[in-house]
Amino acid sequence: MRLLLVEDNQELSLWLSKLLQKEGFQTDCVHDAETANVLLSGERYDAVLLDLKLPQASGQSVLRRLRRRDDPTPVLVLTASDSLDMKVDCLEMGADDYLVKPFEMRELTARIKALIRRHSGTASPLAACADLVYNTNTRQFSIDGAPLSLPLREHSLLEALLMNQGKTMSKSSLMQSVFGLDGEASEDAIEIYVHRVRRKLEESGASIVTLRGLGYLLTPRHTP
Amino acid sequence: MNSLRVRLALWVLLPLAVALSLSLWFSYQDSLRNARRQQDHVLWASAHIIAGQIGWINGRLYASVPPVALEVFSSDSHDAVYFSVVTDSGQLLAGWPDLSGRGDPAGDGSGYRDIVFHDQKLRAYIMSRDFFNSGKSVQARITIAKTQREFLHDAHTLWWPNLIRQSGLLVLVLVLMLLGLRHELKPLAKLKDEVLNRERADLHPIRLQDLPMELRPVVDTINQYGQRIQRHIDARKRFIEDAAHQLRTPMTLLSTQLHYAASLAGTPELKKILSALSESRQQITALVNQLLSLSQAENYRPEQAAAQPLDVSDVARDVLVELAPLAASRRIDLGISDTFEPARLRAPATLLRALVFNLVDNAIRYTPPGGRVTLSVAAPAGAAIRLDVVDTGPGIAPELRTRVFERFNRGNATNQEGTGLGLAIVAEAAKACRARVALESGPAGAGLRVIVEFHLQPVPQLGRLGA
Numbered sequence A: 001m002r003l004l005l006v007e008d009n010q011e012l013s014l015w016l017s018k019l020l021q022k023e024g025f026q027t028d029c030v031h032d033a034e035t036a037n038v039l040l041s042g043e044r045y046d047a048v049l050l051d052l053k054l055p056q057a058s059g060q061s062v063l064r065r066l067r068r069r070d071d072p073t074p075v076l077v078l079t080a081s082d083s084l085d086m087k088v089d090c091l092e093m094g095a096d097d098y099l100v101k102p103f104e105m106r107e108l109t110a111r112i113k114a115l116i117r118r119h120s121g122t123a124s125p126l127a128a129c130a131d132l133v134y135n136t137n138t139r140q141f142s143i144d145g146a147p148l149s150l151p152l153r154e155h156s157l158l159e160a161l162l163m164n165q166g167k168t169m170s171k172s173s174l175m176q177s178v179f180g181l182d183g184e185a186s187e188d189a190i191e192i193y194v195h196r197v198r199r200k201l202e203e204s205g206a207s208i209v210t211l212r213g214l215g216y217l218l219t220p221r222h223t224p
Numbered sequence B: 001m002n003s004l005r006v007r008l009a010l011w012v013l014l015p016l017a018v019a020l021s022l023s024l025w026f027s028y029q030d031s032l033r034n035a036r037r038q039q040d041h042v043l044w045a046s047a048h049i050i051a052g053q054i055g056w057i058n059g060r061l062y063a064s065v066p067p068v069a070l071e072v073f074s075s076d077s078h079d080a081v082y083f084s085v086v087t088d089s090g091q092l093l094a095g096w097p098d099l100s101g102r103g104d105p106a107g108d109g110s111g112y113r114d115i116v117f118h119d120q121k122l123r124a125y126i127m128s129r130d131f132f133n134s135g136k137s138v139q140a141r142i143t144i145a146k147t148q149r150e151f152l153h154d155a156h157t158l159w160w161p162n163l164i165r166q167s168g169l170l171v172l173v174l175v176l177m178l179l180g181l182r183h184e185l186k187p188l189a190k191l192k193d194e195v196l197n198r199e200r201a202d203l204h205p206i207r208l209q210d211l212p213m214e215l216r217p218v219v220d221t222i223n224q225y226g227q228r229i230q231r232h233i234d235a236r237k238r239f240i241e242d243a244a245h246q247l248r249t250p251m252t253l254l255s256t257q258l259h260y261a262a263s264l265a266g267t268p269e270l271k272k273i274l275s276a277l278s279e280s281r282q283q284i285t286a287l288v289n290q291l292l293s294l295s296q297a298e299n300y301r302p303e304q305a306a307a308q309p310l311d312v313s314d315v316a317r318d319v320l321v322e323l324a325p326l327a328a329s330r331r332i333d334l335g336i337s338d339t340f341e342p343a344r345l346r347a348p349a350t351l352l353r354a355l356v357f358n359l360v361d362n363a364i365r366y367t368p369p370g371g372r373v374t375l376s377v378a379a380p381a382g383a384a385i386r387l388d389v390v391d392t393g394p395g396i397a398p399e400l401r402t403r404v405f406e407r408f409n410r411g412n413a414t415n416q417e418g419t420g421l422g423l424a425i426v427a428e429a430a431k432a433c434r435a436r437v438a439l440e441s442g443p444a445g446a447g448l449r450v451i452v453e454f455h456l457q458p459v460p461q462l463g464r465l466g467a
Helices: A010-022 A033-042 A057-067 A084-093 A103-119 A152-163 A171-179 A187-200 B002-052 B067-071 B149-184 B186-196 B211-266 B268-298 B313-330 B351-368 B422-430
Strands: A003-008 A026-029 A049-052 A075-077 A096-102 A127-128 A133-137 A140-143 A146-148 A206-211 A215-220 B054-057 B060-063 B081-087 B091-097 B113-115 B120-133 B136-147 B307-313 B333-341 B345-347 B371-378 B383-391 B434-441 B448-454
Touching: A003 A010, A003 A033, A010 A026, A010 A103, A010 B211, A033 A057, A033 B113, A049 A057, A049 A103, A057 A075, A057 A084, A075 A084, A075 A103, A084 A096, A096 A103, A103 A133, A103 B136, A103 B186, A103 B211, A127 A152, A127 A215, A133 A152, A152 A187, A152 A215, A152 B091, A171 A187, A171 A215, A171 B371, A206 B333, A215 B313, B002 B067, B002 B081, B002 B120, B002 B136, B002 B149, B054 B120, B060 B136, B060 B345, B067 B081, B136 B149, B149 B186, B149 B383, B186 B211, B268 B351, B268 B422, B307 B313, B307 B351, B313 B333, B313 B351, B313 B371, B313 B383, B345 B351, B351 B371, B351 B383, B351 B422, B351 B448, B422 B434
Parallel strands: A003 A026, A003 A049, A049 A075, A075 A096, B333 B371
Antiparallel strands: A127 A133, A133 A140, A140 A146, A206 A215, B054 B060, B081 B091, B081 B136, B113 B120, B120 B136, B307 B345, B371 B383, B383 B448, B434 B448
């Protein structure tokens, strides 16, 4: 996969590209808007990482020019500003995602991958939480690449939690997902299944967290 | 003597008193003149009556003083009256022998004199008249004198009403002036109160309308001064924001380098060092982010970022989801209470989130593993929306409760991983959200309960609700 990194800080640019290379991205680095425009009109990239603060012309101008050519290359904006207006502006201008410095490397690579996946539309649809990945075509879970097989109920439970990331799921809505509408099972049963799945996720970066009064939540583990 | 009121009063009253004294003195002189004129007239009339009674009897000149000549003097003052009738040859025809010639040593004129007789001050009238009889001419000098009691009494009687009137006038002016001064100095007192009762950070210009013209330059100067301070404060805030901003790129670089190094690290010890470095780096990142968040909350101006309709319970739920991993890693039972209802209000979204986030984050960090952190949101009809964050941590001693809102003040905690800015952000964000934050002891006296009340009106003070 080929990336264009537009970042005026040369040192950061160097180290980022090193790291991205290690992650399997072939990365071209440019340090100003002018060169970025030239490269973008001639070459084809899978994604662009764009810093907004560039010498002379701004990152916004690169983005605007790209979209005016109807070039659909996904753009991930990297910026030191986390003002809401800036975010809204960029997204309206046609940026696909937005990351505020300083960011975690894992998040950067995850977002790039997601962007490319979404953009190509051909890759098998994946849902992921940390290193727990779910292929919605094959309906197969894997942790860090290793397949994870689960009994039917536990599979339904984890699937429901994974597809509702960022939200809590109450016991009753989980019951519907696991047992369907003809639920003769009690809510205690859910607790048992949650307990079992939790044990199987112990080695993964994802975990099921309980929020008292709200329900269950699948979320990446906190890393200090 | 630095009271403007006293000085103004003195400046008006002193000249006024001088003017009134002068006027009194003149009127006293007038009274004296009038009384004298009256008295002189009586002396004159009496002298003429006496003169009229002088006549020739057997070739000799006789003077008989009729009672009426002296009755004209009768008064309550019991003045002593002296008279003498003396011929030009020195013969005393009537009266006091040694009176004649006093005050008129030349013995030629006639008229009014002030004389001293028997150690008494007297007013005298002297007249001469020639009497003819068979070719013989005799000049008689009539002197009539009177003590001054009645005269002085008259003068005082004439003058007294003036004194009363003018003193009354002075008192009236004094009272009116004090009332007037008090009324007119009210804007000054009001201005003083307005400046005194302002909030610490409120540097808005003082309104000029309704102010007397004389006060406007003063207020203008105060306003300009305020503007200057505001510019300084703005510059300082901008500096913090810029500094935090400038730190972000190097932080990213550091993070990238550390990450790369970790992927190369060979020995377990190197891995350990790198992970420790990475942890420190994350702490600095957190601090920089908190500084920016604080700066944003501080710089919030309603006219720049409009408040939008939000649901406090939605914001709280999002924050709980976001902080769930942290709570789980610290084995904190995070959740909501039975009171958790929709509560709509208008507020700046980022700041309301920062407010709730920092409260919950703080509660999780300061509560020992195994503890509980509970949120509730209440929207009672007709009352303020209320958000409570209750934890089972060590709590905060009442005397420290106002100080924990200061920057880098961590209350009684010493070795926590927090940045020390969380509650400072809460304080600033609460101001922007028109909320009031109070700290109380948790249920049964343990832990901490933070109460956030959202008002429709701006609430100036912070941390006053809890006792």
